[in-house]
Amino acid sequence: MTGMNSTVVPMDTTMIRTQGLTRHFVVKKETVEAVRGLDLAVQRGELVALLGPNGAGKSTTVRMLTTLIPPTAGSAHVAGFDVVRNQGEVRRRIGYIGQGNGAGHQQVGRDELTSQGRAYGMGRKAARARADELISALDLAGVADRKVATLSGGQRRRLDIAMGLIHAPALLFLDEPSTGLDPQNRANLQDQIVKLRAEYGTTIVLTTHYLDEADSMAERVIVVDHGRVIADDTPARLKAEHAGDRISLACGSDDDARRASARIGAFDGVDAEHGRDRVHVRAVNGPELLPELLRRLDADGIRVIRAELARPTLDDVFLNLTGRSLREGGAEPAEPEPPATSTAATTRQNQEITA
Amino acid sequence: MSTALTTPTTGSRNAVAAPALTQSTSMLSDVFTVFSRELRPVLRDPFSVVFSMIQPLVFLGLFGPLLSGFPGTGTGSALQWFVPGIIVMSCLFSGSFTGSNLLFELQTGSHERMLVTPLRRSALLIGRALKEIVPMIMQAVIIVAVCVPFGFELHVAGVLVALVILAVLAIGIGSLSYTLALASKNQDWLFWTVQQTLLFPALLLAGILLPVDDGPGWLRALAQANPLSYVVDATRVLFSGEIASVTVVQGLAAAAAVAAVGLFTGIRAMRRSS
Ligand SMILES: Nc1ncnc2c1ncn2[C@@H]1O[C@H](COP(=O)(O)OP(=O)(O)OP(=O)(O)O)[C@@H](O)[C@H]1O
Ligand SMILES: [Mg+2]
Numbered sequence: 001m002t003g004m005n006s007t008v009v010p011m012d013t014t015m016i017r018t019q020g021l022t023r024h025f026v027v028k029k030e031t032v033e034a035v036r037g038l039d040l041a042v043q044r045g046e047l048v049a050l051l052g053p054n055g056a057g058k059s060t061t062v063r064m065l066t067t068l069i070p071p072t073a074g075s076a077h078v079a080g081f082d083v084v085r086n087q088g089e090v091r092r093r094i095g096y097i098g099q100g101n102g103a104g105h106q107q108v109g110r111d112e113l114t115s116q117g118r119a120y121g122m123g124r125k126a127a128r129a130r131a132d133e134l135i136s137a138l139d140l141a142g143v144a145d146r147k148v149a150t151l152s153g154g155q156r157r158r159l160d161i162a163m164g165l166i167h168a169p170a171l172l173f174l175d176e177p178s179t180g181l182d183p184q185n186r187a188n189l190q191d192q193i194v195k196l197r198a199e200y201g202t203t204i205v206l207t208t209h210y211l212d213e214a215d216s217m218a219e220r221v222i223v224v225d226h227g228r229v230i231a232d233d234t235p236a237r238l239k240a241e242h243a244g245d246r247i248s249l250a251c252g253s254d255d256d257a258r259r260a261s262a263r264i265g266a267f268d269g270v271d272a273e274h275g276r277d278r279v280h281v282r283a284v285n286g287p288e289l290l291p292e293l294l295r296r297l298d299a300d301g302i303r304v305i306r307a308e309l310a311r312p313t314l315d316d317v318f319l320n321l322t323g324r325s326l327r328e329g330g331a332e333p334a335e336p337e338p339p340a341t342s343t344a345a346t347t348r349q350n351q352e353i354t355a
Numbered sequence: 356m357s358t359a360l361t362t363p364t365t366g367s368r369n370a371v372a373a374p375a376l377t378q379s380t381s382m383l384s385d386v387f388t389v390f391s392r393e394l395r396p397v398l399r400d401p402f403s404v405v406f407s408m409i410q411p412l413v414f415l416g417l418f419g420p421l422l423s424g425f426p427g428t429g430t431g432s433a434l435q436w437f438v439p440g441i442i443v444m445s446c447l448f449s450g451s452f453t454g455s456n457l458l459f460e461l462q463t464g465s466h467e468r469m470l471v472t473p474l475r476r477s478a479l480l481i482g483r484a485l486k487e488i489v490p491m492i493m494q495a496v497i498i499v500a501v502c503v504p505f506g507f508e509l510h511v512a513g514v515l516v517a518l519v520i521l522a523v524l525a526i527g528i529g530s531l532s533y534t535l536a537l538a539s540k541n542q543d544w545l546f547w548t549v550q551q552t553l554l555f556p557a558l559l560l561a562g563i564l565l566p567v568d569d570g571p572g573w574l575r576a577l578a579q580a581n582p583l584s585y586v587v588d589a590t591r592v593l594f595s596g597e598i599a600s601v602t603v604v605q606g607l608a609a610a611a612a613v614a615a616v617g618l619f620t621g622i623r624a625m626r627r628s629s
Contacts, residue, residue, distance in 0.1 A: 100464020
């Protein structure tokens, strides 16, 4: 096993570093600027989610970083090597699970796993043993010996993931890993990715347009839109900075609502507006603010019938940054929704208090 | 479960990254990896090879008998003249279809996954092209076996040499088909249009179904420009038991030319594919 050490990623490297990374496509004489001057640094062990609507340039970015397509301009170093000049070195150090299905339909899953291992230079025995390991790790035992064409979407996706892990890469790219999976399989997959990273320090870059996925897994979210990074931070800070908590109150009367709004608006850093018997409040510290508000309003004799607290989601962040909602596909510019109606999008995190 | 996901390392996250299981490979092992992957479905389901030769078999059974005594089909039985052509035909059919497998994998993402591995781009093409030899031989054996009871004379040495030439041709046609598939990535109609448009002229102008010797001058000129003609002629000579013949050398040269062009364009297209 002498060749082993040659593929170790140099220790002191940033796993990914791009400078002005740009990719244009020319379609029918029109230039599509898929990625525009991306400057990015990902450190060893990070789990980064690239979040953005359809056509934002997520896949194009990942495809450049994995040597699949050359950049139009700029440069990228991945695992210590230039993606254009040292393609072979990059390829040996990374794993990639693409947006499509990696296994050939006429092939048998287990065979695909072993040929994948062979492609990375593993011996026949080692490749078979590794395939066995991954088959049980990804719960593929029942289907690994079937023709890929007969597998369900979720089973195929798990097979894709097994193939991407065959050589135990130190840096793993996943392009929409959970698209097409049912909620249970999505949760499983997310667990596996988080575990991979926690136990072995695998650096992971994944793309997604599932907000909850980026939110719950990644501790760094890079929001991309129209080929540009528009935000890059932890989910918590993104939410705190680009979208506050929302409190909606239903008051006993229109007059109560008007008074409540005036009273709340006087709080530091808190916005309030009212309509009929409702009050809509935006604040950073919703969970602490809400009980305080209720006490004050009560003391002033303002009757509150219902109180609802919505924590911000990354969708709110996206909406705030671009004026468009990710959930609507994001392609069409849409009017930002008024706070009251957009609570539908945030029900997952709603905490309801009835007074 | 989780222990299987990656190789354990010395521990902390800042330690040297998990030693990848990767080792550098030789060109030969890359080719072999691709070749054996391609071959697996064929071996698992050998009957698929028979499906792709239904057309040649139809011609053999329903068209061949019309040829007896036809001028230009040589001195022996019509079968003796026709069978070598049919073998070249089945090589042409299955070889030219083979790109559709790659086309499908280009669309599903299987090919992309191979492109991210360290496999040499040339091996990705050569391994696939070499696999074409296997169905070609299986088809030739089936055709010969079917025809021997009907009075086809078998000259084993000649047939073996013919198979070598046909193997070279199969690599060439397969490579051209893969080139076409790579060029048709986002427009699969292109693959089928070009493949179907070229298939029958190539067939007719190689004198596979009918001799071209008595055709008009322009047609003979086209046939002469068609490398398949030389392969067909060489196969006929070899199947009649004659080995030491200029025709054989010409056939081999023509097949080699097809293979050279096919491999050159195919490898180039593979390098550019994404
Ligand atoms: N091969 C290509 N040829 C032409 N245009 C392309 C090509 N690949 C991507 N594009 C264009 O580049 C832009 C970015 O595409 P990309 O696939 O990177 O988006 P994405 O963020 O991955 O979207 P999705 O969420 O839909 O996967 C899009 O406008 C797309 O149409
Ligand atoms: Mg994409």
